[in-house]
Amino acid sequence: MLEIKDLTHTYADGHVAVRDVNLTVANGELVSIVGPSGCGKSTLLRCIAGLIRPAEGQVILDGRPADGVPEGLAVVFQDYSRSLLPWLSVRDNVALPLKRRGMSKAQRREAATEALESVGLAAAGGKYPWQLSGGMQQRVSIARALAYRPSLLLMDEPFGSVDAQTREDLEDLTLQVRGGNDMTILLVTHDIDESVYVGDRVVVLGASPGHVRADLPVDLPGPRDQISTRELPEFVRLRAEVGRLVRGVTETTATAAK
Structure with missing residues (x-):
């Protein structure tokens, strides 16, 4: 449904936000995108949305190169008060x-x-x-x-400005509406637990310039639940793995730190 090929974006001041990003997303998938602050997560999303023209590379939707804002796309931003x-x-x-x-x-x-x-x-x-x-x-x-x-829904830190309980409610709402609609979702978040809880996959971007460091499948049973799902050993394992990747900690370093 979505293919990103060798995408690089450099801002006017020379800052390279993302470099050589390659990513494929199947129809109906919910993919979480995480990474350290400043790694270009929002830049990547804006390139997909057609709000920024990438310096290099392509965004391909339904087999066609995207030029401008795609017709079947919607975006949910973090700052609801301004949108x-x-x-x-x-x-x-x-x-x-x-x-x-x-x-x-x-x-x-x-x-x-x-x-x-x-x-x-x-x-x-x-x-x-x-x-x-x-x-x-x-x-x-x-x-x-x-x-x-929309056939593609982009969510840029959509729950970052609400309290913890409301955030959990909105995570469940996202899973609910995704299940009842034929749409593909890319969700950018800083919250590692959230990325695992809602995602079919978690894509981890490395530090600036942003690049795909890991692409992890999330094999958790459904329907997901804020209590029982987060208690599962597989959830705990994935959360720890994503956390290490975001922080740039290797397995060897993490073991030595113990």
Whole structure:
């Protein structure tokens, strides 16, 4: 569904953010992307989204080189307070991108209502974003993405600004809506536990310039649960392995440190 070939991006000041990134994502996969701060995770996501044109390499979607912002793509950003328009109702915020689809006002309203129901906000359509909690605002952002019915959903640190309990609720919501929709998801996160909990795979980027250091399959049974899944030996093993890779610690170094 998505193929990234030899992608490199250098900013105007000469800083190389990512270098020679190669990655293939199958249709319907949820891939977590982690790495140390400043390794180019968000730059990579913006190149995939067509918000940045990479200096070198290609992004290929459904077998076709991407040029600009792909039609079947939606993005959920970390800063929900800036991505929602405060003068529009929650329902109108969700419906706004659907104008690009050429849908009638009635069709947009129906699609927005269905999307809000899917994220547990059926009663909030007439409210304004500033009347909702941070977690509810991020649910609105997710609903807006779902209403667009993307084939590829990019999530850039989507839960980094909410409390721990809300974060867990939104992780479960992501798994829920992914299961009920035919979409591929790339999720950038700093949270190692989160990357393992939600992912089918965890891609670890090495320190700047960002490059793929490891691509780890996550073989955890479903449905996943915040308590029982995190207690599984395989979850604990994967979390430790991802942690070592993010911190640049080799197995030998970790053993010696004990």
